[in-house]
Amino acid sequence: MSATPALTTVDGLPFEPASYAIILRPLTDDEGGGWLATIPALPGCTGDGESELEAIADVRAAALEWADACAQDGESIPSPTSADLQAAE
Numbered sequence: 211m212s213a214t215p216a217l218t219t220v221d222g223l224p225f226e227p228a229s230y231a232i233i234l235r236p237l238t239d240d241e242g243g244g245w246l247a248t249i250p251a252l253p254g255c256t257g258d259g260e261s262e263l264e265a266i267a268d269v270r271a272a273a274l275e276w277a278d279a280c281a282q283d284g285e286s287i288p289s290p291t292s293a294d295l296q297a298a299e
Contacts, residue, residue, distance in 0.1 A: 230290045231250065231251065231290070244258055257271065
């Protein structure tokens with residue numbers, strides 16, 4: 211990740227990966243096992259891990275890269291929905 215000024219969402223709030231809802235699902239043996247984590251508000255942002263916690267940590271790290279690339283491309287970073295914010299508290 212390049213050194214960028216503080217990342218902010220489209221509504222001007224600081225970008226915080228933990229504020230976004232994460233969807234977890236187990237991966238089948240054919241998929242390599244473990245867990246897949248996605249952040250629906252950040253299209254294409256995924257992570258995986260042997261455990262649920264590893265997958266969550268991986269997708270949050272991926273979210274920082276996702277947001278940095280978004281900012282570098284001059285695109286707006288979506289805000290988490292109010293439901294996402296409540297779930298993260």
